[in-house]
Amino acid sequence: MAQFAALLRKDNQPVRYLVVDDSVFARKNLIKMIEMFGGEVAGEAGDGLTAIAEFNRTKPDVVLMDITMPQMEGIEAVERIVRQHADARIVMVSSVGYQENILAALQKGAKHFVQKPVKPEVLYEILRYVLSDDPNAVGAPAVLAGEQRS
Amino acid sequence: MRMELIQPFINAADAVFAESLQGPTSIGDLSMEEEAYRRKGIAALIAIKGDIEGRVILDLSPEVAVKVAGKLTGAEVAESEQVIRETVCELANMVIGNSVTLLNDQGFHFKVFPPEIHVNDEGFAGTQDTEAMVLSIETSCGPIFLNIAMHYLHRRRAERASVPALD
Numbered sequence: 001m002a003q004f005a006a007l008l009r010k011d012n013q014p015v016r017y018l019v020v021d022d023s024v025f026a027r028k029n030l031i032k033m034i035e036m037f038g039g040e041v042a043g044e045a046g047d048g049l050t051a052i053a054e055f056n057r058t059k060p061d062v063v064l065m066d067i068t069m070p071q072m073e074g075i076e077a078v079e080r081i082v083r084q085h086a087d088a089r090i091v092m093v094s095s096v097g098y099q100e101n102i103l104a105a106l107q108k109g110a111k112h113f114v115q116k117p118v119k120p121e122v123l124y125e126i127l128r129y130v131l132s133d134d135p136n137a138v139g140a141p142a143v144l145a146g147e148q149r150s
Numbered sequence: 151m152r153m154e155l156i157q158p159f160i161n162a163a164d165a166v167f168a169e170s171l172q173g174p175t176s177i178g179d180l181s182m183e184e185e186a187y188r189r190k191g192i193a194a195l196i197a198i199k200g201d202i203e204g205r206v207i208l209d210l211s212p213e214v215a216v217k218v219a220g221k222l223t224g225a226e227v228a229e230s231e232q233v234i235r236e237t238v239c240e241l242a243n244m245v246i247g248n249s250v251t252l253l254n255d256q257g258f259h260f261k262v263f264p265p266e267i268h269v270n271d272e273g274f275a276g277t278q279d280t281e282a283m284v285l286s287i288e289t290s291c292g293p294i295f296l297n298i299a300m301h302y303l304h305r306r307r308a309e310r311a312s313v314p315a316l317d
Contacts, residue, residue, distance in 0.1 A: 095247020
């Protein structure tokens with residue numbers, strides 16, 4: 001199993017994630033990775049509407065958001081969350097990764113996109129980038145406090 | 151059967167199974183079938199409508215589904231109908247999502263319908279236009295079967311033929 005330096009907030013606390021996917025398996029898989037990265041699950045949701053309510057309740061640092069979901073799809077949920085919380089960090093996680101979908105999500109305010117099946121090392125690098133709050137920090141050491149986990 | 155429509159599904163399935171099940175895969179025998187589809191285990195059917203139309207059936211035994219569930223969650227999973235259904239749907243979603251990405255970036259536009267669990271022993275016969283390709287992919291959890299029937303929408307096919315119309 002790959003080892004990852006813990007991704008921490010600037011106050012050295014674990015990053016808190018909201019995991020949104022209608023598939024229980026997909027959520028469990030993402031939660032497993034979040035734990036590998038030293039993070040904490042603030043909440044889970046199985047559709048866009050619940051995601052908005054959970055975002056307001058838990059105020060997570062990062063949202064991992066599926067696109068195709070019942071009731072309300074991920075891209076609409078992104079738009080509604082970002083309208084109220086312009087600084088929300090949302091990463092789209094979907095098996096459908098064609099350009100129109102990615103562009104639509106980014107235009108609505110998502111910060112990044114990762115295609116399923118998710119590779120831990122890919123998600124880790126995306127989270128490092130998204131959490132850095134600095135678009136110029138791509139590929140640079142994380143701005144966040146990080147330490148090698150044993 | 152147009153292989154350029156089938157190949158993205160085979161490539162996506164192979165890649166998705168190798169990555170999500172963390173093990174080697176190999177593609178087994180391929181065959182063309184026009185007769186009604188016979189279910190091998192529990193199957194998810196996904197319909198596609200648009201520039202290309204058809205359906206993909208992903209089919210696996212309950213024993214394989216439970217092993218797949220364990221790989222996806224990283225923990226031992228007890229067999230239940232719910233677990234098996236969720237597993238088949240999740241695998242089907244990933245395969246279709248990745249295939250659709252490849253086809254969409256080639257300029258095809260279509261709608262993908264959510265997976266339906268297929269519980270009848272047989273059904274969904276191929277037609278002259280939609281004879282199905284059936285193949286098995288050997289994975290670290292056991293064989294997973296794909297049944298793919300896909301064709302160009304007639305309008306799109308006519309555009310491709312680009313024969314000038316005569317008055």
